[in-house]
Amino acid sequence: MTLKVTKLALTSRLIVLAVQMLANWAVPDHKPDVFRMPMPIVNATVPVHGLDTLVTTCLGGLRHWDGEYFLHIAYYLYTYENTLAFYPLYPVLIRNMAMVCETFNVPMSRHVLMLLIAVVLNLWLFCKAANYLYQLTQRVFNDLHKSWNAALIFCFNPASIFFSAVYSESLFAYASFILMLECVRPKQQFNFVRICVSLTACILCRSNGLIAVGFPLYFFARHMILTANVKRCKLLISMSLAIIIPLGVLHAYYFYIYRMYCMPSTRVKHPEQVVHYGDDRNYLLAGRGPEGSPWCQYTLPFPYNYVQSTYWDVGFLRYYQWKQLPNFLLAMPMLVFMHWHCFDYFWFWATKLTPQASSWRELLKAQKPLPFVLHGAFLTLVCALFVNIQVSTRLLASATPIFYWFAADHMPKSLAQLSFRSKAGALFIWCTTYCACGTILFANNFPWT
Numbered sequence: 510m511t512l513k514v515t516k517l518a519l520t521s522r523l524i525v526l527a528v529q530m531l532a533n534w535a536v537p538d539h540k541p542d543v544f545r546m547p548m549p550i551v552n553a554t555v556p557v558h559g560l561d562t563l564v565t566t567c568l569g570g571l572r573h574w575d576g577e578y579f580l581h582i583a584y585y586l587y588t589y590e591n592t593l594a595f596y597p598l599y600p601v602l603i604r605n606m607a608m609v610c611e612t613f614n615v616p617m618s619r620h621v622l623m624l625l626i627a628v629v630l631n632l633w634l635f636c637k638a639a640n641y642l643y644q645l646t647q648r649v650f651n652d653l654h655k656s657w658n659a660a661l662i663f664c665f666n667p668a669s670i671f672f673s674a675v676y677s678e679s680l681f682a683y684a685s686f687i688l689m690l691e692c693v694r695p696k697q698q699f700n701f702v703r704i705c706v707s708l709t710a711c712i713l714c715r716s717n718g719l720i721a722v723g724f725p726l727y728f729f730a731r732h733m734i735l736t737a738n739v740k741r742c743k744l745l746i747s748m749s750l751a752i753i754i755p756l757g758v759l760h761a762y763y764f765y766i767y768r769m770y771c772m773p774s775t776r777v778k779h780p781e782q783v784v785h786y787g788d789d790r791n792y793l794l795a796g797r798g799p800e801g802s803p804w805c806q807y808t809l810p811f812p813y814n815y816v817q818s819t820y821w822d823v824g825f826l827r828y829y830q831w832k833q834l835p836n837f838l839l840a841m842p843m844l845v846f847m848h849w850h851c852f853d854y855f856w857f858w859a860t861k862l863t864p865q866a867s868s869w870r871e872l873l874k875a876q877k878p879l880p881f882v883l884h885g886a887f888l889t890l891v892c893a894l895f896v897n898i899q900v901s902t903r904l905l906a907s908a909t910p911i912f913y914w915f916a917a918d919h920m921p922k923s924l925a926q927l928s929f930r931s932k933a934g935a936l937f938i939w940c941t942t943y944c945a946c947g948t949i950l951f952a953n954n955f956p957w958t
Contacts, residue, residue: 511640514660518639521664522632525673526568528945529952533570539954543574544591546581547786549620561621568628570952576627576675583607583623587769588783590793590802591820593812597762598713599677603627627675634679635672639663641686642910646917648693649877658917659910662936666913667843667943668903668958670951677714678907684710685908688721692728693877699729701747709755713762716813717888717908722752727880735874763811769795770812771805821897828898836899839958842939843902843912844893850915851886854878878914885909902943902958 572580575595582592582600606626607619615622639660646656671678688707691700704725711718729748733741768775770793777796779787787794799805804815817823828836858876866872888908892901905912919932928934943958950957 511643514640514643514657515636517660518636518664519632521669522635522673525669525944525948526628528948529570529670529673530567532949532952534566536949536953541954541956544577544581544790545786546577546584546620547780547782549584549618549780550782551618558616558618558621560617564617564621564625568624571628571674572624573674573951573954579603579675579677580620580623580627583627584620585780585783587766588777588779588795589787590770590795590812591816593766593770593816594820596677596714596716596718598710599627599680602630602680606630624675628673631673631675631679634683638679638683638686641683641690642913645686645690645693645910646914648690648695649881650914654922655914655917658920659913662913662916662920662940665940665944666906667940668906668947669940669944670947670957671903672907674951676903678903681711681714681718682907684714684718685721686910689724689881689910692724699725699732699744699748701751704748705751705754708752709758712755712759715908717891717904719759720884720887722755723884724880725752731873735870766812767805767810770797770802771799771810773798823896825895828896833898836897836956836958840892840898840901842943843905844889846915847885847889847905847912848893850911851882851889854882855886878911881909881911881914885911899956899958 578592578595579600580603581588582595582597583603586604587593587597603623603626607623610622610626611619617625642663643656643660646659647653650656666672668678672682673679684707688704688711691703691707694700708721708725711721725748729744733744769777775796777794779794779796784794786792793801802812802815804810804812807815822828858879862872862876866875885905885908888905889901892898892904896904916936919936921927921931921933927937929938947957
């Protein structure tokens, strides 16, 4: 089944890549006034590599919007304060892989090489994430039909373009599904090293990765409650280290950022094009001291919330404006779907499962999906109330498996039995429409959810 899931995932990515390439070729790009990575200054006497033109033509539609930030960080690191909204793992992987490739004298400019690496990396990560989602679903539900349908919906999910573009969705889904899979091992035989590494990846990949710490905490506590283990002290120390180490790595990153932006003694030499672009757009550059960064004076000087609030207007109900109505309409299918199914699960849990259980231990043992639904419901609530509403679809599609589990419950045993007048048909139309329209619009730099 692993090979079958891999073939499905690879096929879906090749379709997305082909559609974006055709759309980028056939439709003129929209040119919004948004952030663009300053291009390196090219020596006019040096000829352009043929591979540069080929890669840019084929994959140029995958670098828009947040992709520009990720490529900028990969090339220049955190030169502007607004880039601090993007966590480091994905761009650092791209940067280091590009440096390795350059040692082999790849005939390609570095910024084009980074674009190619970002897309290929996401292709590999997506295929692995699809397999881990399949394994996770099978381990939680022991249902081959549901596991396959969950993987199928993942491969053609409504936010599909963001798993191929230069975004961190594929990496985050990959790390999240590994972490969740490790937490639901049979007989709770925790691999603390894998939990530590995958949790570190989650935390360094996305801001909402910090919430994933709840999975090892929940399943470890569940294991302690349900079993009488003589090695409790050793297990407690191991799990504590598996959680503390990722948090320590995150704070090391925060200190690196604090040093760059808040210490007057730190001076950063920027390339000429970075300085000019920053001056033109009034961006705050690293190494200019703490005067322009109010977050430097905070008791806990973490920049993320300040940057999101200042540059993206993120905050409680701050996005509830009439001009944002189109974005609300785009995000509504995902938010309504998640709210309804989470409420339905909790209602069933409270009215049917809880009264029938002979003890709360039995209920805790039988309900493995509970922490996943709690996690998904919390993220859905955050999306509805705090974040820029248009990111809800891709945030939830990459962060929680319950969207795919709920959707899989509506799917027939085979696509031949699919009726467009059924719930499965509506789900099919939603996923394929968003997948196709999102790919075409994103590839031509139009806004998308």
